[in-house]
Amino acid sequence: xxxxxxxxxxxxxxxxxxxxxxxxxxxxxxxxxxxxxxxxxxxxxxxxxxxxxxxxxxxxxxxxxxxxxxxxxxxxxxxxxxxxxxxxxxxxxxxxxxxxxxxxxxxxxxxxxxxxxxxxxxxxxxxxxxxxxxxxxxxxxxxxxxxxxxxxxxxxxxxxxxxxxxxxxxxxxxxxxxxxxxxxxxxxxxxxxxxxxxxxxxxxxxxxxxxxxxxxxxxxxxxxxxxxxxxxxxxxxxxxxxxxxxxxxxxxxxxxxxxxxxxxxxxxxxxxxxxxxxxxxxxxxxxxxxxxxxxxxxxxxxxxxxxxxxxxxxxxxxxxxxxxxxxxxxxxxxxxxxxxxxxxxxxxxxxxxxxxxxxxxxxxxxxxxxxxxxxxxxxxxxxxxxxxxxxxxxxxxxxxxxxxxxxxxxxxxxxxxxxxxxxxxxxxx
Numbered sequence: 059x060x061x062x063x064x065x066x067x068x069x070x071x072x073x074x075x076x077x078x079x080x081x082x083x084x085x086x087x088x089x090x091x092x093x094x095x096x097x098x099x100x101x102x103x104x105x106x107x108x109x110x111x112x113x114x115x116x117x118x119x120x121x122x123x124x125x126x127x128x129x130x131x132x133x134x135x136x137x138x139x140x141x142x143x144x145x146x147x148x149x150x151x152x153x154x155x156x157x158x159x160x161x162x163x164x165x166x167x168x169x170x171x172x173x174x175x176x177x178x179x180x181x182x183x184x185x186x187x188x189x190x191x192x193x194x195x196x197x198x199x200x201x202x203x204x205x206x207x208x209x210x211x212x213x214x215x216x217x218x219x220x221x222x223x224x225x226x227x228x229x230x231x232x233x234x235x236x237x238x239x240x241x242x243x244x245x246x247x248x249x250x251x252x253x254x255x256x257x258x259x260x261x262x263x264x265x266x267x268x269x270x271x272x273x274x275x276x277x278x279x280x281x282x283x284x285x286x287x288x289x290x291x292x293x294x295x296x297x298x299x300x301x302x303x304x305x306x307x308x309x310x311x312x313x314x315x316x317x318x319x320x321x322x323x324x325x326x327x328x329x330x331x332x333x334x335x336x337x338x339x340x341x342x343x344x345x346x347x348x349x350x351x352x353x354x355x356x357x358x359x360x361x362x363x364x365x366x367x368x369x370x371x372x373x374x375x376x377x378x379x380x381x382x383x384x385x386x387x388x389x390x391x392x393x394x395x396x397x398x399x400x401x402x403x404x405x406x407x408x409x410x411x412x413x414x415x416x417x418x419x420x421x422x423x424x425x426x427x428x429x430x431x432x433x434x435x436x437x438x439x440x441x442x443x444x445x446x447x448x449x450x451x452x453x454x455x456x457x458x459x460x461x462x463x464x465x466x467x468x469x470x471x472x473x474x475x476x477x478x479x480x481x482x483x484x485x486x487x
Contacts, residue, residue: 065380091465100346130322153291154183161187170195208235230262245274413466
């Protein structure tokens with residue numbers, strides 16, 4: 059799909075109140091891997107819900123009816139965004155909670171001696187829930203990373219797979235290493251072994267369109283609050299697995315909600331994996347996320363009508379090219395620095411490496427948290443620590459002081475990147 063113009067960063071930034079009229083609008087924000095700002099459309103939808111329709115859904119009165127319709131529509135649109143069928147997604151409190159609920163719900167699918175493979179590259183939320191199944195006789199194997207590059211080897215995965223392997227869990231892009239893993243190839247290897255594949259797309263999804271069908275995954279998770287939305291987690295579970303799920307909510311609810319057959323209404327998947335069901339106002343605010351992507355599409359492309367997924371796909375492809383220019387500027391500067399060591403590869407192509415950059419501090423008298431504080435004093439927001447990827451840091455022999463992390467989003471601009479580089483030049487003298 060041919061864009062009418064390159065990425066219009068001024069238009070994009072105009073969509074975010076935090077960048078223009080917020081209390082901290084003068085801050086250069088590079089902590090996007092922890093959670094992005096939200097566009098005005100999301101804020102408006104949240105406000106509208108709280109003002110007019112903050113009542114129990116599925117009532118017989120007008121405000122409840124409208125709120126219910128918006129909850130269901132937002133759910134359908136989130137499924138469409140990742141090219142899933144509407145009955146295959148659940149919107150939960152966050153990705154960590156979604157994965158814990160999934161592990162508990164799938165527990166009876168595993169027999170004693172069955173194996174689960176998890177990767178050292180992953181966030182702990184895609185490891186700990188599966189380790190808990192060890193008490194029921196499940197064996198958990200670790201897919202190790204290269205201790206120098208932090209990369210995963212497909213050959214090593216093939217060596218780990220066995221006739222007992224039921225599930226493989228891996229990140230699409232590590233929140234520390236940044237490498238984009240070849241998920242389709244991994245899926246082919248895993249499925250050839252008659253195993254299931256679960257992919258954590260939290261660090262990948264803010265920069266790319268997700269097509270769960272093309273990827274060939276069985277389960278896919280992402281965090282909507284890192285994708286310009288509210289603090290929610292989106293999880294795709296292939297329909298064939300729904301019968302394996304043990305309901306984690308009230309036993310009476312599946313029968314109760316059978317009367318509601320509209321797309322986006324509570325089904326067995328959403329009831330089983332999300333006790334209490336969705337956060338009403340936050341889910342409705344996702345309609346603002348839909349409006350945001352529609353606005354980006356309409357601004358950058360022709361007015362040809364297409365489905366929401368295709369619009370997101372076109373917008374993300376354009377933003378990847380823009381984010382690559384930010385990465386190129388940053389990595390060119392970083393290559394000259396003696397006091398900073400990049401974790402992972404130095405490829406500026408966002409298709410190969412997400413724009414999330416973890417850094418070892420080689421300065422003789424500064425720790426990562428101290429550098430983060432000095433940058434904060436200059437109104438530049440980054441973060442330091444382990445980022446809940448303790449096993450990855452341990453494998454890389456990173457100490458308790460952790461790393462400094464800089465992460466871009468498609469609303470950052472080159473002026474901010476230059477400002478970051480100049481500030482680090484002053485700090486790391």
